[in-house]
Amino acid sequence: MPNTDDGVFLKFDEVKKSYDQKNLVVKGFNIAVEQGEFITLLGPSGSGKTTVLMMLAGFESVTSGTISIRGQSINKTAPYKRNIGMVFQNYALFPHMTVAENLGYPLSVRGVAKAEQRKRIAEYLDLVELGAFGNRYPGQLSGGQRQRVALARAMIFEPTLILMDEPLGALDKKLREQMQYEITRLHEQLGFTVIYVTHDQAEALSMSNRIAVFNDGVVQQCAPPAELYERPANAFVAEFIGENNFIEGTVDRIEGGRAVTTIPGQGTVTAEAAEGLSAGAPCVVSIRPEKLFIHPTSHAHDNEITAKFVARIYVGDFIRYYFRLENGSEIVVKVLNDLSAPEFGEGEDGRLQWLASDCIAFPHPGEMPDVAG
Amino acid sequence: MAETALAAQATASGLGPEDARNAAREVRAQRVRAFLFVLPLLAFIFFAFVAPIASMLFRSAYNPTAAELVPTTLEAIESWDGEGRPDEAVLTQFAIDLKRLANDRTSGQLAEEINRFLPGTSSVVKSTARALRRAEDETLATGGAALLLDANEAWGEPGIWRALTQAGQVYSASYYLTALDLEMSREGTIQQRDTQIYLKLYGKTLWMALIITLLTLILGYPLAFHMAHSSTSRANFLMVFVLLPFWTSLLVRTTSWIALLQTNGVVNSTLMALGLTRDPLEMLYTQFSTIIAMTHILLPFMVLPLYSVMRGIDPSYMRAAMSMGSRPIPAFLRIYLPMSLPGLSAGALLVFIISVGYYITPALVGGTDGQMISNIIAFHMQQSNNWELAAALGSLLLFLIIALYWLYDRFVGAGNIKLG
Numbered sequence: 001m002p003n004t005d006d007g008v009f010l011k012f013d014e015v016k017k018s019y020d021q022k023n024l025v026v027k028g029f030n031i032a033v034e035q036g037e038f039i040t041l042l043g044p045s046g047s048g049k050t051t052v053l054m055m056l057a058g059f060e061s062v063t064s065g066t067i068s069i070r071g072q073s074i075n076k077t078a079p080y081k082r083n084i085g086m087v088f089q090n091y092a093l094f095p096h097m098t099v100a101e102n103l104g105y106p107l108s109v110r111g112v113a114k115a116e117q118r119k120r121i122a123e124y125l126d127l128v129e130l131g132a133f134g135n136r137y138p139g140q141l142s143g144g145q146r147q148r149v150a151l152a153r154a155m156i157f158e159p160t161l162i163l164m165d166e167p168l169g170a171l172d173k174k175l176r177e178q179m180q181y182e183i184t185r186l187h188e189q190l191g192f193t194v195i196y197v198t199h200d201q202a203e204a205l206s207m208s209n210r211i212a213v214f215n216d217g218v219v220q221q222c223a224p225p226a227e228l229y230e231r232p233a234n235a236f237v238a239e240f241i242g243e244n245n246f247i248e249g250t251v252d253r254i255e256g257g258r259a260v261t262t263i264p265g266q267g268t269v270t271a272e273a274a275e276g277l278s279a280g281a282p283c284v285v286s287i288r289p290e291k292l293f294i295h296p297t298s299h300a301h302d303n304e305i306t307a308k309f310v311a312r313i314y315v316g317d318f319i320r321y322y323f324r325l326e327n328g329s330e331i332v333v334k335v336l337n338d339l340s341a342p343e344f345g346e347g348e349d350g351r352l353q354w355l356a357s358d359c360i361a362f363p364h365p366g367e368m369p370d371v372a373g
Numbered sequence: 374m375a376e377t378a379l380a381a382q383a384t385a386s387g388l389g390p391e392d393a394r395n396a397a398r399e400v401r402a403q404r405v406r407a408f409l410f411v412l413p414l415l416a417f418i419f420f421a422f423v424a425p426i427a428s429m430l431f432r433s434a435y436n437p438t439a440a441e442l443v444p445t446t447l448e449a450i451e452s453w454d455g456e457g458r459p460d461e462a463v464l465t466q467f468a469i470d471l472k473r474l475a476n477d478r479t480s481g482q483l484a485e486e487i488n489r490f491l492p493g494t495s496s497v498v499k500s501t502a503r504a505l506r507r508a509e510d511e512t513l514a515t516g517g518a519a520l521l522l523d524a525n526e527a528w529g530e531p532g533i534w535r536a537l538t539q540a541g542q543v544y545s546a547s548y549y550l551t552a553l554d555l556e557m558s559r560e561g562t563i564q565q566r567d568t569q570i571y572l573k574l575y576g577k578t579l580w581m582a583l584i585i586t587l588l589t590l591i592l593g594y595p596l597a598f599h600m601a602h603s604s605t606s607r608a609n610f611l612m613v614f615v616l617l618p619f620w621t622s623l624l625v626r627t628t629s630w631i632a633l634l635q636t637n638g639v640v641n642s643t644l645m646a647l648g649l650t651r652d653p654l655e656m657l658y659t660q661f662s663t664i665i666a667m668t669h670i671l672l673p674f675m676v677l678p679l680y681s682v683m684r685g686i687d688p689s690y691m692r693a694a695m696s697m698g699s700r701p702i703p704a705f706l707r708i709y710l711p712m713s714l715p716g717l718s719a720g721a722l723l724v725f726i727i728s729v730g731y732y733i734t735p736a737l738v739g740g741t742d743g744q745m746i747s748n749i750i751a752f753h754m755q756q757s758n759n760w761e762l763a764a765a766l767g768s769l770l771l772f773l774i775i776a777l778y779w780l781y782d783r784f785v786g787a788g789n790i791k792l793g
Contacts, residue, residue: 059692079695080704092693096711105707106697157697 008071009035009193010056010161015065017051025051027217028065033195035160038187040196040204043214044240049197052214053163056195058082069161085154085162085192089169091146093138099125099149100134106157124152127186144175151183155190164196168203176200180207201241205229213237234274235362238286245292245331246284247305251361253279259361261285265326269303271361282364289334291358294321294342294350301353307331309344323350426771433548433764439486439540442479443470447541450534459534461518467537468505468517475502483540489759490547491536497527548765571749571766575773578746581664582728586675588668589724590717593675597716600676601683608680615676618669627737630666631657634738658740666734671727675720682716718785726774746770 010033017026026048033039041049054060056067058079066073074082093102103121112120125131128148138146147167154162164183168176184207187194198204204211205225212222213236220240221233232238235246249261252268259273261283271285293299307323310330319341321333333352335341344350388396440447446467453459474480480502488495504524505513513520521528539547539557550556550563554572558564596615600608618626633639634656641653656662690712694704710717732747739748746766753763781787 057692057696059695079692080698080700082696083698084696086693086696088689088693090687090689092687092689094690094694094708094712105694105699109697109699109703153693153697163696 007034008032009069011068012052013066013068015052015055015062015067017048017055017060017063024063025217026055029219031212031219031222033193036191036193038194038196038207038209040198040208040211041214042198042201042204042211045199047214048217049214050165053165053195053197057084057086057163083157083159085157085159087150087154087162087164087167089166091138091150093146093149093153095138098135098137099130099141102138102149103153103156106153110157120156124156128152128182143171144179147171147179148182151186155186155192159192161193161195164194166198168200169198176203183207205241213240215240232286232360235284235286235365238360238362243289243332244286245289246286246329247325247331248282248284248327248329248364249361251277251279251281251283258356259283261361263305266305269305269359270356271359272357274360274362276363277361283361284364285359285361287354287359289320289332291354292331292333293353294333294335295353297353299353300355302356303359304351304353306349306351309346309348309350312344321350323352429764430768432761433768434544434546436545436548436761437543438482439537440543442474442483443467443541446470447538450538453534455531455535457531458529464521464528465514465517468521469513471502472505472508472513475506485758486540487533487536490539491532494527494533494536497525497533501525501528548761549769551762552765552769574744574746574749575769578729581660581745582725584664585667585671585728586721586725588664589672589675590721592668593672593679593720594717597676597679597683600680601686602688612680615673619673623670623733626670627666627734630662630669630738634662634665657738658743660739660743663735663739663743663745666738667728667731670734671724674723674727678719678723679713679716683713686712714785718781722778722781725777729774730770
C-alpha cells in the first residue's frame, strides 16, 4: 500500500461511523488511493462497505477521522460540491427525463452552454454505444442499457472520482460479465479513479487493481486480486474469497516461515505460516479445492491425508468430489473432467495430496469457517 | 369472415381449427366469469348512481306540473301574441280550469309554479281560486272572464299570463338560465336577472375549494415527505394521526370546531386571556370556519396518495442529483417534485372535487357567509320545493367538475394520477 502522501489522491484516515451512538458500523477505515486506481470494497452485506461509500459521497456524516482528496479534507464539504460521480444499484435515472436530458442534467447544473451540452451528450452516448437512444425514456430501455446510461451520466461531467454502489447487482449473469468488461474498458480509456462496492467476489477479482475485504466494519485485507486469492491474510479472507477447505489442527513448530501442524488422526501437514501463528496453538489449514489431488496422481506433493468419499458431482468442465474427515469436516476436491478423474465406491477411502506451498495455516478463528462458495 | 381469419392465423401458428375453437371458448368463459364477479356491483352502481343522475339531468329540463294542471288553457293561450290582455275565451277557459283546481285542492301547486316566473303572484292565484270555487258552471261558461277580473285585476295584465305560458312549457331551459342568473326576456333574448345569486355562489364555491386544496397541500406535502423518509415504525405512528380524523364521525369533528371557534369558545377565550384581543373574534359561521374545518377533514385525502407515491421514490434519485452537483432545492424542484406529481395531482383532485360538493360542514359552521353551492341545492330540494332548479344547479355542478377534469387531463394528464 503506498503510504507516502505525494501521489495519494484519496485518503481515508481512521474513519469511523456510528448511527446510534453505541455501535460502530465502520471501525477505523484507512486507505490511500492513487489517481486512476480501481479500488473495490468487498464484503458481506452489513459489513460497512456501503457506509464508507456514502461517507465519501457526502450522504452520511463522518463520526470521526478524515476523508481527504488531494490533501484537502472533504468531511465538511456538501455532497453537491464534491464533484464525485456516482452510479447506483437501481441506476437512479430520472424517469421523467429522456436519456439525453439525464446526461445533460449535470452539465446544465454547471451552466454549460446548450451547444456544448449537445456535443458532450452525443460523445458520451457514443462512448457507451447508445448513440441512437438519446430521445428514449429510461423506462423504454433494458437493464443493461440503463446501466450504461447511468455510467455515462456519472462520467459526463468529468469527475476525477466515480463511486459505484453494486452497479451490476440487478443484472443477470451474462449481462453482468458484459458490463464488467465495459466498465474496465472505460476505466482504462478515460483514466478516472473508481471506488466500487460489491458483494460479488468474482466481479471484484476480475475488475480491480486492489480489493479491500470488509467484515464487521473492519478491513480484513487490502491487496491486489492475485495476492488476495493466493495469500489471504486470515481465515475470513481465505473463506470469503473463492472456495477453500479448512482442516483443524495444532501447530507443532514454525520453521522458515512454514508451520508443521498435527492433524488429529492423520499425522503432520506442512503449510505456509500466516501472521499471528504460534507453536502449540490451535490452527486451521486452508487449501483450495483445485490444489488438491487424489492419489494416484503424477503431481508432486508434500502433504497427504486420508478421507472418506461421500459424493461425486458432475459439473461439466470439472468434477467435484466430496470427502469427509473423521471429525466431520468436509473436504471438496475439484478435478478437471478428463480420463484421470477417478471413480469411488460409497464409503471408500481416498488419499488427498498437495504441496506445502499451496496451503496456509491460520490461527484458529474460534469457530470453524463455513465451507461455502 | 372473422372465423376464417382466425383459422388462417391459427394454422400459421401451428394451431388446428379445433385448438383455436377451444382457446376461444376458454377466453369467452373467462370473460363471462369476470363479468359475473362484477355484476352485483354494476347493478348497484346502476340503481344507486347512474339512474339517479340520469333522472336529475332529465328533471332539470322537464317540468310537466303546470301542463298537467291546466292543459286546455295552455292550448287556448297558444295563439296569444304576448301583448295586452289575452282573448276572452282564454280567460273563460282559465276560470273554468281554476275552479276545477280549487275543488281538487291543487290550485296551490299551480300558484307555486306561476309564482316562480313572476314572484308575488302566488296569492293572486290562490285568492282567485277561492273566489271561483263557489261559482256556478253556467256563469263561468258565459262570464268567466269577468269573474276572473273581478276576483283580481292582475288578470288584466299580460305579465301573469306570460308567467303562465312559461310555467306551462313541459321542456324548458329556464331552470338552467335561472341557475346561471339569467332569464328569457320578453323579446326572447337572454338577459341577466336583477338578482345575482348562483354565479357568485359557484365562484365562491370554486374559490373556497381552491383555498382548501392549497391549504391541504401546504400542510400535507411536508408531512408526507417526512413520513416517506422516516423509518417504517415512525411512519406508521404518524399515519395513525393522519387517519384519526377518518375514525371519528364527521359530525363530531365538525361540532368540535364549533366548540373551538364559537364566540365564547376555546380559541377566543385563549386569545382574550393572553390579551391579544379585547373583544371576541367572530370566527364561527363565517367562510373562515368553513375553510378551517374542511381543511382538517380533507387533509387525509391529500396525505395518503402523496405518502404512497413518495414512499415509492427511492432516495437515490435525490442523491444522484446532488452527486451531479445540484443543490438540494433545485434538485428537489427538478427531480423530486415531478416524481411526486402523480400523488400530488391525485390528492389535489380528490380534495378539490370533494370540497366543491361538500355539504355538511358548511351547513353546520358556515353561517350565511360560508355557504357553498350544495347548500343552496339542498335548500331548493327541502325548503323551496323547487326540485327542477335544484336539479339544474346540481347538473351544472356535475358539468363543471367534468370540465375541470377535462382541463386537468389536457394539461397534466389523467394517466398521472396515482393513488398508491
